[in-house]
Amino acid sequence: MPFIANTDAQRQEMLAAVGAESVEDLFANIPPELRCKGLDIPPGLTEQEVRNQLAGLAEHNSSGLISFLGGGFYDHFIPAALNTIVSRSEFYTAYTPYQPEISQGTLQAIYEYQSAICRLTGMEAANASLYDGGTAVYEAIMMSLRVTGRRKVLVDDSVSPIYRKMVRSYTSNLGIDLMETQSREGLPDRKAIADQIDDDTAAVIVQNPNFFGCIDDVTDLAEMVHARGGLLIVSCYPISLGLLKTPGEMNADIVVGEGQSLGMSVSFGGPYLGFMATRRKYLRKMPGRIVGLTVDAQGREGFVLTLQAREQHIRREKATSNICTNQGLCALTSLVYMSLLGKQGLAELSGICAHKADYARDLLLKIPGVTIRFPGRWYFNEFVLNLPMAADKVIRGLFNRGLAAGFPLGRYFPEMNNCLLVAVTEKRTKEEIDFLAHSLEVML
Amino acid sequence: MKLIFDKSVPGRRAVRTTDAALGDAIPIDRKMLRDTPAELPELSELDVVRHFTELSGKNYGVDSGFYPLGSCTMKYNPKVADLISQLPGFADLHPLIPQLPGGEVMVQGALAVLSETGRLLSEICGMAEFTMQPLAGAHGELTGAMIIAAYHKHKGNEKTTILIPDSAHGTNPASAAIAGYDVKTVPSNADGVIDVNALRSMVDDSVAGVMLTCPNTLGLFNHHIKNIADLVHSVDGLMYYDGANLNALLGHCRPGEIGFDIVHVNLHKTFATPHGGGGPGAGPVGVVERLTEFLPTSVVCAHDDGSYYLDYDRPKSIGYVAPFYGNFAIVLRAYAYMLMLGAEGLLRVSENAVLNANYVMAKLKGHYDLPIDAACMHECVFSASRQAADGVRAINIAKALIDRGFHPMTVYFPLTVPEAMMIEPTETESKETLDAFIDAMIEIAELTKTDPDQLLACPVTTPVGQLDETLAARKPNVASLGQSENGDD
Numbered sequence: 044m045p046f047i048a049n050t051d052a053q054r055q056e057m058l059a060a061v062g063a064e065s066v067e068d069l070f071a072n073i074p075p076e077l078r079c080k081g082l083d084i085p086p087g088l089t090e091q092e093v094r095n096q097l098a099g100l101a102e103h104n105s106s107g108l109i110s111f112l113g114g115g116f117y118d119h120f121i122p123a124a125l126n127t128i129v130s131r132s133e134f135y136t137a138y139t140p141y142q143p144e145i146s147q148g149t150l151q152a153i154y155e156y157q158s159a160i161c162r163l164t165g166m167e168a169a170n171a172s173l174y175d176g177g178t179a180v181y182e183a184i185m186m187s188l189r190v191t192g193r194r195k196v197l198v199d200d201s202v203s204p205i206y207r208k209m210v211r212s213y214t215s216n217l218g219i220d221l222m223e224t225q226s227r228e229g230l231p232d233r234k235a236i237a238d239q240i241d242d243d244t245a246a247v248i249v250q251n252p253n254f255f256g257c258i259d260d261v262t263d264l265a266e267m268v269h270a271r272g273g274l275l276i277v278s279c280y281p282i283s284l285g286l287l288k289t290p291g292e293m294n295a296d297i298v299v300g301e302g303q304s305l306g307m308s309v310s311f312g313g314p315y316l317g318f319m320a321t322r323r324k325y326l327r328k329m330p331g332r333i334v335g336l337t338v339d340a341q342g343r344e345g346f347v348l349t350l351q352a353r354e355q356h357i358r359r360e361k362a363t364s365n366i367c368t369n370q371g372l373c374a375l376t377s378l379v380y381m382s383l384l385g386k387q388g389l390a391e392l393s394g395i396c397a398h399k400a401d402y403a404r405d406l407l408l409k410i411p412g413v414t415i416r417f418p419g420r421w422y423f424n425e426f427v428l429n430l431p432m433a434a435d436k437v438i439r440g441l442f443n444r445g446l447a448a449g450f451p452l453g454r455y456f457p458e459m460n461n462c463l464l465v466a467v468t469e470k471r472t473k474e475e476i477d478f479l480a481h482s483l484e485v486m487l
Numbered sequence: 488m489k490l491i492f493d494k495s496v497p498g499r500r501a502v503r504t505t506d507a508a509l510g511d512a513i514p515i516d517r518k519m520l521r522d523t524p525a526e527l528p529e530l531s532e533l534d535v536v537r538h539f540t541e542l543s544g545k546n547y548g549v550d551s552g553f554y555p556l557g558s559c560t561m562k563y564n565p566k567v568a569d570l571i572s573q574l575p576g577f578a579d580l581h582p583l584i585p586q587l588p589g590g591e592v593m594v595q596g597a598l599a600v601l602s603e604t605g606r607l608l609s610e611i612c613g614m615a616e617f618t619m620q621p622l623a624g625a626h627g628e629l630t631g632a633m634i635i636a637a638y639h640k641h642k643g644n645e646k647t648t649i650l651i652p653d654s655a656h657g658t659n660p661a662s663a664a665i666a667g668y669d670v671k672t673v674p675s676n677a678d679g680v681i682d683v684n685a686l687r688s689m690v691d692d693s694v695a696g697v698m699l700t701c702p703n704t705l706g707l708f709n710h711h712i713k714n715i716a717d718l719v720h721s722v723d724g725l726m727y728y729d730g731a732n733l734n735a736l737l738g739h740c741r742p743g744e745i746g747f748d749i750v751h752v753n754l755h756k757t758f759a760t761p762h763g764g765g766g767p768g769a770g771p772v773g774v775v776e777r778l779t780e781f782l783p784t785s786v787v788c789a790h791d792d793g794s795y796y797l798d799y800d801r802p803k804s805i806g807y808v809a810p811f812y813g814n815f816a817i818v819l820r821a822y823a824y825m826l827m828l829g830a831e832g833l834l835r836v837s838e839n840a841v842l843n844a845n846y847v848m849a850k851l852k853g854h855y856d857l858p859i860d861a862a863c864m865h866e867c868v869f870s871a872s873r874q875a876a877d878g879v880r881a882i883n884i885a886k887a888l889i890d891r892g893f894h895p896m897t898v899y900f901p902l903t904v905p906e907a908m909m910i911e912p913t914e915t916e917s918k919e920t921l922d923a924f925i926d927a928m929i930e931i932a933e934l935t936k937t938d939p940d941q942l943l944a945c946p947v948t949t950p951v952g953q954l955d956e957t958l959a960a961r962k963p964n965v966a967s968l969g970q971s972e973n974g975d976d
Contacts, residue, residue, distance in 0.1 A: 044835040045827050046563055046759075048917035054839075057846040057918060066838045069845055069862055070739055072708045077745045082738050083610055087829030090567045097823060101576025103596030105584070112581045115810075122502045124532050128539040130569070136548030138559050139765040141897075144949035145889050148546030149764035152539070155491050158967040163525045168965050171765070174622040177810045185665070205810045212783070212806030213629075216636050216667040258519050286513060288521050301810075310572075311597045312582035312811030313622065314767035326963060332765065337959035344488045345951035349959040355625070355661035356900075360670040365661035368623040368755065372763025381527050382491055382535045383502045390524045392504045394513055401514040421515050435588040442589055450583055469504060 109475050110447040113425050113466025115203050117304045120470050122383050125306050129376050143347045150346035153334040156378040163284045164298045165291020166320035171332035172374040173317030176301025177209040180278055182330045182364060183297045187246035187274045189328050195220040195243045199231040201253035204455035229257040229417030240271050250278040256425030257417055265294035281305050283423045285393025297321045306380030307373060316373035330364030392469055396424040400467040406480040412487055416462055425466040431487060434463040444482045491538050492967055495528040501535055526969035545950050547894055553920050557866045557897035557909025558704060560734050560756035568820035577819060582811040591796050598795035601812055602787045604822040612750045613743025614773030618782045619813035625658040627751030627770025632666035633805045634749055635696045635725050637781040644723055646695035652681045654901040659698045659729060668695060675903050679859040680709040690718055696725040702735050704901040706863035716746020733757045735841055735865035738834035748775050758821035769817040783808045839914035840865040843921060847910055850925045854932040858904050866911035870904050879935040879942050881906040886945040891927040
């Protein structure tokens with residue numbers, strides 16, 4: 044049998060030691076009427092057969108498209124050294140570091156990850172990871188309720204519609220007053236937020252760059268929220284922070300985001316990485332694992348899981364969150380990625396993405412009938428175009444030329460049926476961008 | 488100990504970014520830009536590789552040696568599954584493609600993986616349908632609790648409470664609470680399983696459901712399980728199965744046939760996907776027929792011609808719990824594992840897991856207290872009370888095992904056993920490995936009588952000794968912030 048070491052002879056010896064006649068005896072505690080009568084599952088395959096079968100399924104997917112799809116999930120180049128490091132089985136096949144003395148590798152890496160996330164976002168404390176960017180927004184909301192003791196939350200509609208749907212699912216039974224504010228010309232509408240914010244508002248949630256790709260300076264929003272005693276939660280795209288003003292510089296209280304772009308492939312939806320950072324004063328209100336530095340009896344520095352009194356295995360129903368298994372290896376992946384890119388490298392990469400998107404935008408806007416949806420805004424690597432016909436139709440047409448031209452915003456914003464969200468990463472070459480522009484022009 | 492940031496040399500570079508030649512000035516208003524670059528390390532590629540290779544040397548995984556961490560099912564992770572997960576047809580597939588008009592035909596292979604994995608898990612668990620969305624075990628529990636809430640809302644039931652035994656994992660009460668339920672704890676009886684009489688006195692119309700692990704965290708199968716299910720169903724409560732211990736039952740018993748309505752399985756336990764030092768895992772959730780309409784959106788469905796599509800039109804669904812279709816690359820690994828095992832292999836998994844656990848229990852029960860002296864299933868739980876009387880606690884035994892080359896068992900859990908030591912060998916371990924572990928445990932038991940001080944000093948073979956956790960919590964230092972700020976208070 045695959046992956047089982049013991050031979051029949053060894054099993055007999057072991058049964059004798061146990062005092063059982065057969066393995067069947069060991070299942071005697073399950074009453075016969077509760078036993079399974081057999082599984083309708085085909086016989087096992089060899090490694091070679093499984094590999095061939097799944098390689099066949101992989102070929103049924105079109106992964107070779109020239110892609111301008113983003114929407115919060117981006118196709119960045121992944122250096123080879125990253126896989127070499129992350130595949131080391133001492134990291135890969137370990138469990139959560141409950142025994143710190145033989146888990147210093149994982150623990151130090153998480154401490155360094157927490158540090159790198161703080162440095163990237165301009166914050167002071169980060170946790171060891173959450174599942175993804177959407178659950179991170181939800182956890183940030185729950186944290187803001189704990190910090191403020193309030194029940195009302197404002198989410199701007201320029202936050203990812205996928206995340207807004209997730210938050211709505213999670214909070215529907217909790218008696219939380221979850222309200223959406225309508226953005227104006229691509230940015231959170233200060234007046235709409237000012238009108239809705241009150242003394243029971245725990246948090247305002249915005250995204251930067253937002254779902255439409257627009258960049259904002261939300262310093263004024265932080266001031267507005269703080270004046271009413273609430274928190275500002277900012278969801279962000281980590282690659283953009285190579286360049287953009289940090290949520291920390293804009294006085295955000297909780298920063299979250301999807302870390303997939305930091306070295307993880309898009310993998311049809313996961314595994315990804317939810318990150319969370321905050322101010323030191325809110326450290327004890329944060330959900331999830333946190334690694335801290337300490338010393339042993341001889342004064343040697345080492346790392347442990349700390350502040351565990353917040354967590355489910357100690358606090359049970361009173362815990363700050365139910366999270367246990369998180370995305371540890373993805374956190375390591377992002378740390379290795381940030382280390383390989385480095386201080387200058389990330390800034391440069393961020394600049395290349397911005398430049399390529401700028402080039403693509405200029406070129407696409409030269410096509411008759413194509414206009415920018417939100418004029419006068421600043422963009423990082425993603426933007427919204429108005430097309431002279433339904434975006435759905437354009438996407439279908441460009442599929443035939445091997446292009447995934449972008450995301451049709453009508454799916455989540457009914458009034459934006461002719462709008463196409465286009466993302467450009469460093470992987471897209473000038474020739475590919477030119478091909479997109481040419482193909483779109485021909486089609487229109 | 489040197490942090491990666493401490494190794495940084497200004498101006499040093501590793502990965503070079505490509506063709507920056509499209510322009511010089513950043514095409515974004517200066518006011519929108521950060522003042523200084525993020526203080527990430529400046530290193531060569533070799534510096535980075537060496538740093539993490541050094542760190543990996545301070546770690547221990549299943550590939551390093553025996554890892555009998557109870558309740559965590561640290562079995563061998565077949566390497567072919569990792570290779571398959573990296574195939575470009577899967578790894579480079581953007582999750583938004585099926586949401587594009589005409590996109591579904593481009594992801595048929597991936598949808599087949601999701602659908603087929605769901606079918607296999609449904610067969611193994613006796614459920615009608617599975618969702619792959621939950622991203623970990625506890626996330627599956629939360630999803631399950633949300634399905635319980637949606638069911639009662641739909642039926643117009645006024646339910647406020649979820650009952651959970653005292654031996655349960657901490658995630659169970661935490662998940663029920665964040666789904667909006669009051670949690671009440673049901674005591675265990677002298678046999679180590681849920682006290683049916685106590686449960687009977689607690690079951691009333693306010694009870695939305697009961698969350699159980701079966702076999703429970705003491706490795707015991709509760710043969711009253713059907714009675715418990717009948718009792719809970721009599722008030723229209725739902726039975727939730729925490730699949731953390733499913734490795735004991737594969738092919739022998741199906742949760743759906745013993746009264747459970749909702750199941751989560753931990754693919755990173757029973758289905759052999761790597762734990763990655765704390766994740767990522769995956770916690771797919773299965774339900775019986777009457778609950779399928781509440782499953783999260785989207786749902787993978789098949790057209791009459793056998794092609795797959797994603798159904799987003801689910802009016803009674805609890806909604807999105809993940810951005811897309813779950814931790815797809817983990818689901819894919821588990822699918823490959825199930826295909827390799829087949830029906831026969833699944834049966835052998837649980838048989839060997841149970842035999843290995845009973846063997847360890849039989850060999851050690853003369854040396855350590857066994858709180859419940861009965862045949863166990865996939866794991867056995869000892870108490871170090873006898874050794875603690877000599878001053879050597881479960882934690883010291885754990886550290887002594889580290890010096891002997893083993894990862895320790897789970898200690899101080901379940902909470903119902905004093906000085907608990909929970910040992911789960913899994914089916915992939917050989918008799919030789921178990922014998923070496925047993926010998927080490929017996930040697931440690933002897934030393935508690937002859938030289939307890941030697942044990943109290945453990946571990947001595949590791950880069951650091953026992954660390955001061957009180958200091959870590961009292962003066963937390965959770966990040967190195969670089970030149971501008973200091974992480975210490």
